[in-house]
Amino acid sequence: MIPAAFEYHRPSDIAGALSVLAEHGDDARVLAGGHSLIPMMKLRMADVPHLIDLQDIDVLKGIKIDGGTVTIGAMVTQHEIIVSDALFAAAPIMREAALQIADPQVRYMGTIGGNVANGDPGNDMPGLMQCLDASFVLEGADGTRTTKARDFYEAAYMTERDDEEILTHIVFDATTAGYAYEKQKRKIGDYATAACAALITKDGDTVASASISMTNLSDVPVFSEAANAALVGTTCDAAAVKAAVAAALEDIDPTEDNRGPVEFKMHVAGIIIARAIERAWSRA
Amino acid sequence: MKDEVTRDDRVANLKGLGCSRKRVEDARFTQGKGNYVDDMNLPGMLTGDFVRSPYAHARITSINTDAAMALDGVIAVLTAKDLEPLGLHWMPTLAGDKQMVLADGKVLFQGQEVAFVVAKDRYIASDAVELVEVEYEELPVIVDPFASMKSDVVLREDLDPTAPGAHGPRKHHNHIFTWEVGDEDGTNAVIDDADIVAEESMYYHRTHPCPLEPCGCVASMDKVNGKLTLWGTFQAPHVVRTVASLLSGIEEHNIRVVSPDIGGGFGNKVGVYPGYVCSIVASIVTGVPVKWVEDRMENLMSTAFARDYWMTGKISATKEGKITGLHCHVTADHGAFDACADPTKFPAGFMNICTGSYDIPIAYLGVDGVYTNKAPGGVSYRCSFRVTEAVYFIERMIEVLAIEMNMDSAELRRINFIKKEQFPYNSALGWEYDSGDYHTAWDKALKAVDYEGLRKEQAERVEAFKRGETRTIMGIGLSFFTEIVGAGPVKNCDILGMGMFDSCEIRIHPTGSAIARLGTISQGQGHATTFAQILASEIGISADSITIEEGDTDTAPYGLGTYGSRSTPVAGAAAAMVGRKIRAKAQMIAAYLLEVHDDDVEFDVDRFVVKGAPERFKTMGEIAYAAYNQAIPGIEPGLEAVSYYDPPNMTYPFGAYVCVMDIDVDTGVPTIKRFYALDDCGTRINPMVIEGQIHGGLTEALAVALGQEIAYDDMGNCKTGTLMDFFLPTAWEVPNYETDHTVTPSPHHPIGAKGVGESPHVGGVPCFSNAVQDAFRPFGNRHTNMPHDHWRIWKTANDLGLHD
Amino acid sequence: MTKQIIKLTVNGEEQEVLAEPRELLIYVLREKMGMKGPHVGCETSHCGACTVEMDGKSVKSCTMFAAQAQGAEITTIEGLGTPDNLHVLQENFKEHHGLQCGYCTPGMITRAHRLLQENPNPTEEEVRFGIAGNICRCTGYQNIVKSILSAAAELNAAKEAAQ
Helix, strand or coil, X not given: CCCCCCEEXXXXXXXXXXXXXXXXXXXXEEECCCCCHHHHXXXXXXXXXXXXXXXXXXXHCCEEEECCEEEEECCCEHHHHHHCHHHHHHCHHHHHHHCXXXXXXXXXXXXXXXXXXXXXCCCCXXXXXXXXXXXXXXXXXXXXXXXXXXXXXXXXXXECCCCCCEEEEEEEECCCCEEEEEEECCXXXXXXXXXXEEEEEXXXXXXXXXXXXXXXXXXXCEECHHHHHHHCCCCCCHHHHHHHHHHHHHHCCCCCECCECHHHHHHHHHHHHHHHHHHHHHHC | CCCCCCHHHHHXXXXXXXXXXXXXXXXXXXXXXCCEHHHCCCCCCEEEEEEECCCCCEEEEEEECHHHHHCCCEEEEECHHHHHHHCCCEEECXXXXXXXXXXXXXXXXXXXXXXXXXXXXXXXXXXXXXXCEEEEEECCCCCCHHHHHHCCCCCCCCCCCCCCECCECCCCCCEEEEEEEECHHHHHHHHHHCCEEEEEEEEEEEECCCCCCCCEEEEEEECCCCEEEXXXXXXXXXXXXXXXXXXXXXXXXXXXXXXXXXXXXXXXXXXXXXXXXXXXXXXXXXXXXXXXXXXXXXXXXXXXXXXXXXXXXXXXXXXXXXXXXXXXXXXXEEECCCCCCCCCCCCCCCHHHCCCCECCCEEEEEEEEEECCCCXXXXXXXXXXXXXXXXXXXXXXXXXXXXXXXXXXXXXXXXXXXXXXXXXXXXXXXXXXXXXXXXXXXXHHHHHCCHHHHHHHHHXXXXXXXXXXXXXXXXXXXXXXXXXXXXXXXXXCEECCEECCEEEEEEEXXXXXXXXXXXXXXXXXXXXXXXXXXXXXXXXCCHHHEEEEXXXXXXXXXXXXXCCCCHHHHHHHHHHHHHHHHHHHHHHHHHHHHCCCXXXXXXXXXXXXXXXXXXXXXXXXXXXXHXXXXXXXXXXXXXXXXXXXXXXXXXXXXXXXXXXXXXXXXXXXEEEEEXXXXXXXXXXXXXXXXXXXXXXXXXXXXXXXXXCCCCECCCCCXXXXXXXXXXXXXXXHCCCCEEEECXXXXXXXXXXXXXXXXXXXXXXXXXXXXXXXXXXXXXXXXXXXXXXXXXXXXXXXXXXXXXX | CCCEEEEEEECCEEEEEEECCCCEHHHHHHHHXXXXXXXXXCCCCCCCCCEEEECCEEEEHHHCEHHHHCCCEEECHHHCCECCECCHHHHHHHHCCXXXXXXXXXXXXXXXXXXXXXXXXXXXXXXXXXXXXXXXXXXXXXXXXXXXXXXXXXXXXXXXXXX
16 A cells, blocks of 8 residues: 655645645645545545645644633644643543544544544544534634634535645633543444543533534534533433433434444444433533 | 482473473564565565456456556556466466456456556556556446355356366356265254254354465566575465466476465465466566565455355254254355365365264255355365354354253253263264363363353343343353364375375484474464474473474475464474484484493483483483484484374364353443353463463454454445454453363374364354353344344344343 | 655664655665564554654554654664563563564564553553554464563562662
8 A cells, every 4th residue: 555656745834834735725735643644645545746744833732721721733642632631630521532542553643633624524533622612723824713613514524624724723611521422432443333522510410511522423523402402400310311312313314334324323322422421420 | 519400300401392481483573573575675676566456246348558557667567468378367276266367358356456567666566556547347246145146147257157166066157066965864854853953044254364464475586597486475385386386387396485474374375366476477577576465455355265154054952952963054155266275175174073062963064155256265264174164053053952942051062062982983974083071171161160150140130131220231152162173184185186294304413403394384373482392302302402494395394384273283293203203213323322222222301211220321412413423333324304294183172162241232332251261182282372372363253253354235345445344353352361271182193282273263253152142042032143243232132122 | 756865763873765755654664774673564554563663652654654754763673672682571572472473563562662661550451452553463462461561560670679
C-alpha cells in the first residue's frame, strides 16, 4: 500500500498553510495526526497532490484553561488530552472518552482537530464536542470565525468548514457536571457500534441540565435536544431514562455495516444511552 | 572439598526432554535481528506488484499496459498472454485442480491476480499498477455453494463439465468432488430405528489464518550458473522446490529454496501462490532478483482461506444416551479453484475424524466440494486437515443430542468416550486411534473447575435473570477433542505424490558439539530449541551444543514441512531415530576405547559405561573425538547419520476444555470469566513451549468463535479486507488461560510424543462456541452459527425473547 | 516529486537520507537506515508491528511519512540493548517465553519500553490496555504480559537498590 506521489508542505504558521490551500484548492489537504488520512492515501482512496503538515504551527498546540473556558489547539493529541490533569479537572469526560479512542500509538499521533474536522461519523470527538457545546475556531483567508459543534456536521465527511479554512481551536466551558462516555466496540481499534456522551447537572434531587449526544449512529454526530428535555426536572428515575432513550433513538439513523444490522444498532444504542445517562447521573 | 557432579546434574546439563529450556531463537528476535523475507535486499533487486480484479466474476475484454510500461522505472508488465508460451499461465494446485497464475480470459474472485508489474522499486510498481487499464464485462456472481450447484452459470469454463475431476465424478459444472467414507445405508438404518435422533445443520464460516507477516518471496535467477534461488514464506520449502522444478523445467538441483524466519504461518503459507510463480518468471526474464511481498488486504482477499463448511448431522442414541450412529454431510465451499492443502487421497482432509472421542459403532461422512466466486484455499488454519471442522461438528452434535435428551452434556460425553482399554481403537470411519485415557482427563478437568458448582451457579443466575435481577447470563462451554496429526504414513499420505515422511540429519563435530538439519520449518514453534532437546536426550550431548537448521533445501534433508502439527510426530521421530543411529555407532566406539565387547557397555545420560563398572566410561565428547582422530578397526571415521521417518500411524492428541462465560444479553457482549485447558500431547518435550502453543491456539480459537470471518456481499465483494473488520483480538480482549495436562504417550512414536500446536485451536473453537450456546440453553437455544460476534449473540437473545 | 533530505537521530546516531515525501517512515528506517527490527504487518495502523519510539511517543511507522519525522529522535528495537547487555525487557521476554515467531516482538518490546517509562509500576490490566495497539498472533499475550510485568518489577527493584 503506497500512496501516490505528492508535494509535502510544512509551514510554520497558519498564514503559510492558508496560502498553500489557497494556491492549490482541492488539490491540497492539511495533515494533523494522519491516522485517518494516511491510510486513505495508502489505499489510494484519497488523492492529495499537496499535503500540508501542520505540526510546526505553534498556535495549534496546547491546552489552555482560563476562567472556566477551555481552549484546545487543533494539534493537541488524544494522548495529551488523557495526560492533562488540568483538563481532567476542567472536563473529566475528555479523558474518559479519549481513552476509548483507537489504541495507545494512534492516540499519541491522533489529534482532536483531525478527529473533529474530518467529519468521519465513526470519530468519537465530534459527538463529545456537541455534548460539551463546544465551538470550533476556523481560520481562512478572510480571518477567523467561530461555529458551534452542534451546527458543524452536514453529512459524512461534509462539514461547515470551507475547503480553504483550517480548524485551529476548540473552545468549550469547563464543566463539573456528572459525566459518562459509553462506547460499545468489537475490539480495541474499532469504531463504535454505538457510543454516547452524557453530561448531567443536579439541582437537589432533580436534573438541572442534561446534554446527550451520540456517535456512529447516523452519518453525523447526533445531539439530542429531546433526550435532554426528557431528563430535565426529573429525578432521573427509570421512567425518565426510558423517555430520554426513546427520544434519543428518534434522532438517530444508523446504517447496517459489519457490526450488525440497524435493528441491533438501535437496540444497543438504547442500552448505551441509558448506561451513559445513569452513570453521568451517579456522578452528578 | 570437590564438587560432586551427580547423575541428576548430568541430566540437567543435557537440557533434554521434559525441561522448560529457554528458546535459542529469542536472542535474535528480541533484538530485531530476525531475518524475514522482506528483510532481504539484494543488489539490483526489482519489485513486483499485482493488478487485481475489483470484480468477483467478469470476463476480461482487454488489458492495456502501454501507460504502465511508459512509466520510468517499469521493467515489465506480465499478463497471462506472456506466461502462456511458458505454460505458466495456470499452475497445478495441491488438490489436483489447477489455478490461474494470471487471469486467463476471466476473473473468478475479487482480488484475483490479473497482471504483474515489475519495477525498480515499490513506489514505481505501485504507480504502474494504477496505470494498467483492464476492461471487464461483469458476469453473474455466485457466492453461495447451494446456489452454485443449481446455477446455469458455469464458473470454470476451462473444465469439461462431464469429465471427472481429480477426486472422481462431478455432478454439475460447478461441482468439484464427492467424497464418501463409511457405511451410509447401515448408518441410516441404525438412525431410522433409534430411540433418540438429533439433527442439526451448522455453518462453519469462512475465515483466514492471517499470520502477522504476509506472504512473499524473493526470486533470484543466476544466469551465469543457471541456478535459481527462491527465498520465501514457505511452510514446505522442499515441496516448493519440487513444484518449481516441475513448473519451470529447471532441474531440481539447480533450484535452491530457502524459508528464512517466518512470521507465523498457521496454514496460510503451505500453498504455492501466483506471486511466487510471477516472481520466478520475472527473475528469469530480467536476470535480476525480484521481490514480491503482498500487503494485508491482498493477504486476506487472495491467499488461502480456511473452513467454509456447511455441515448437516444426524446422531442417534439409546434411551440411556449411548450413541448408536452418526451421519454427516458437508457442502464445502472451495471458492474459485480447489486449492486445499490436503494429502492427495483426502479431498476433505481428515474430516472423517468427525466421530470424535466417542465410541460410535457406525457412521457415514459425505462431502461435496463446490466452486463459487470466492478466493481459493481451504487450508488447515492452525489444525490438522479439516480437523477443526470435524471436532466442531461432533462437539456441537453432542450438545444438541444432550438437549434432545434433556441431559447434561458432560455426562453424555462420559457415557460415550472410547475407553482406555479399547486403544488402539478402530473408528467407524477408518482411523486407528493410537492411545488415550479420556475418562481420566475428563474427570480431572471437571474437578479442576468444580463443574457441579458451576452448574449450580448457572442455575441460580438463570433464576436471577428470570426475576429481573440481572441482565447477564452464564455459559459453561465444554469440549473434549481428539486430534489426528502427524501426517503421515507414506502408504496413504502424500502431497503431489511426495510421501509425507520427514527427516533429520546430524553431524557430531570432533569436539562433541553438533549440527542437525530437518525437513520441517519453524514459524514460531521453536524447533531450534525443542528438536535439540530430543536429540540431547538421545545422544547425550547438551542441547546447548546442538545447532538446529531447517528451511534451506540445499542443506537440509527432504521433508514435507511444518503444518498439521506434523513436526514433532514425524520430524521429531526422525530426530529420535537419527539419535539412535549415532548412539549405536558411539556404542561400538566406546566399547573399543574401553576394551570391552559392544554388549558390555550401556548408555547412561551423556556417556557409555561398562556394565557393572560405572567408574569405567567414555563420555559422548570423548567418543566424538575418537571418531575423528583414531583408526578404529571396522568402523568408518566420523560420526554422522540421517534418518527418514515414515510414521506407522498418525498420532491422536486429545484434551478437555472448559470455558466459563458471561453474556450481556442486551448488548451481545461476551466476557470470558475462566478458561481451563487440559491437553494430553503424549510425552512433553518442553512444557514452557507447550503452554505457549496452547495460549496462542486458544486465542486464535477465541477469535474464530467470537468474530473472525471472511465475509462477502452478494456481489462477491470481500467485506473484511483490513484488520479493522477482520477480527484479530488484542491483549485487551483475551483472558488468562489455566493450563493442565495428562500424559498418555503414543505407543508408536519413538519418544511417545504426539504434537500440540494445533490442539488448542481444534478444541478451543467448540469450547468458546459451546459456552455462548450453553448460556442460552436454559432459554431454549439449540444451535446458532458462529462467529458469535456481538450482533449474532444479541440476535440469539432477541430470537429467544430475552429482550421482551 | 522532489526528494528531500530526511535527517533523523536513530538510536542515538544521526542519519541523513534522500526520500520522496510519500516514503513511509517504516520503509525509510528498514531500507535506508538499516533498522529492520520494526516490521510491516497490516499497513492500516492496527497491528503495531511497525512500532518505534519517536520523541517520547510510541508511533506506528507505517502510518507516518518519514518527512513528518524530520529531525526526530527515533528509537527502534535495535536501540534498546546490545547483544552483551540486553535490555531488561528483552531479557524478560526470553525468560518468560513472551514471543514465538518474533514478527511482532520488536514493536511489542518497543511499545512496552515506552509504557514502562510512563507507568513504571503497571497492573496487569494496565499492561493489557497499554499494549492493545500491538497484535500478536502466536502467544495469546499471556506470556507477553507476564514478561512486561516481570521486567517492571526488575526495573523497580534495581531503582530501589540504587537509591
